Amino acid sequence: MERFRSRLIKVAFIVTALPMVIISTRIITASERLILFTPQEAEQLRLSDTEWKRKTFRLAEPVPKGPVISLEKPVLTDTTVEPPYVETSSPVNLVVLFKERNAPVDMNSLQVFGKKGILKLSLTERLKPYLKGTSLEAPDVHVPKGRFLVEVLIQDVDGQKTQKSYRLWIMDEIKDAK
Numbered sequence: 001m002e003r004f005r006s007r008l009i010k011v012a013f014i015v016t017a018l019p020m021v022i023i024s025t026r027i028i029t030a031s032e033r034l035i036l037f038t039p040q041e042a043e044q045l046r047l048s049d050t051e052w053k054r055k056t057f058r059l060a061e062p063v064p065k066g067p068v069i070s071l072e073k074p075v076l077t078d079t080t081v082e083p084p085y086v087e088t089s090s091p092v093n094l095v096v097l098f099k100e101r102n103a104p105v106d107m108n109s110l111q112v113f114g115k116k117g118i119l120k121l122s123l124t125e126r127l128k129p130y131l132k133g134t135s136l137e138a139p140d141v142h143v144p145k146g147r148f149l150v151e152v153l154i155q156d157v158d159g160q161k162t163q164k165s166y167r168l169w170i171m172d173e174i175k176d177a178k
Contacts, residue, residue, distance in 0.1 A: 033091060034126060034141045037114060041121055042144035045114045052147045052167065066155050066162035067134075068099040076166075083149070085167035091140040092170075096152065098134045103156040105134045111153040115165075123150070143170045 037045060073095040074088045098105045110131070114121040130138035147169045155161040 034130070034138050036123065036126070036141050036143045037121075037148070039144060041114065042146055042148070044119060045116045045121060045148055046144075046146040047116060047149060047167075051116065052169075064162040065102055065160040067101055067105045067160075068097075069152050069154060069162055069164040070097040070099060071095075071164075071166060072097055077169075083165035083167050085169060087169045087171055089172050090143045090145070090170050092143060094130075094136065094138040094141045096136040098136075098154050100134075100156065101162075102160060103158040106155050106157050107131060107134060109153075109155040109161075110136075113151045113153075115149045115151050120151075143168065145170050145172055 071084075071086075073093045074086045076084045077087045078085055098107070098110070110124060110127075112123040112127055114123055127136055127138060130136055147167065149165060149167055151163065151165045153161065153163045
């Protein structure tokens with residue numbers, strides 16, 4: 001009887017664990033839209049009015065020696081404030097270029113985070129399928145309505161790092177006509 005019970009427990013574990021493994025290793029196809037934040041993550045990362053208005057002041061910060069990070073799409077709304085921000089609707093086409101400054105870009109070092117206070121959510125694995133050479137090109141990215149802070153870190157093959165933050169204000173979500 002004990003042997004039967006042991007086997008039953010193993011079968012129950014496999015039946016319940018297998019779907020979780022399949023879901024967590026699912027590959028995003030071109031026809032699927034990338035979801036930058038789940039509704040639960042967006043709730044945790046959404047910035048309040050006070051947090052949105054808070055600016056970072058950097059006195060005489062030297063130019064980074066690492067790669068140049070250039071947000072091409074969506075177009076920055078205001079670059080006179082730090083961190084710069086974007087006002088847009090979802091879905092959004094995301095294009096970020098990483099340009100060599102002193103040495104070739106090490107794309108394996110790319111890290112992207114959603115941030116709020118001490119909370120930091122890695123978005124890197126979600127975005128990896130959209131890397132093309134030294135750029136990140138993700139079409140039709142779904143981002144829930146709200147204001148968010150996104151941080152991008154990259155280094156070159158010599159280990160020189162660059163870190164850049166962007167504020168993202170999603171004004172509304174355009175629903176699919178499907």
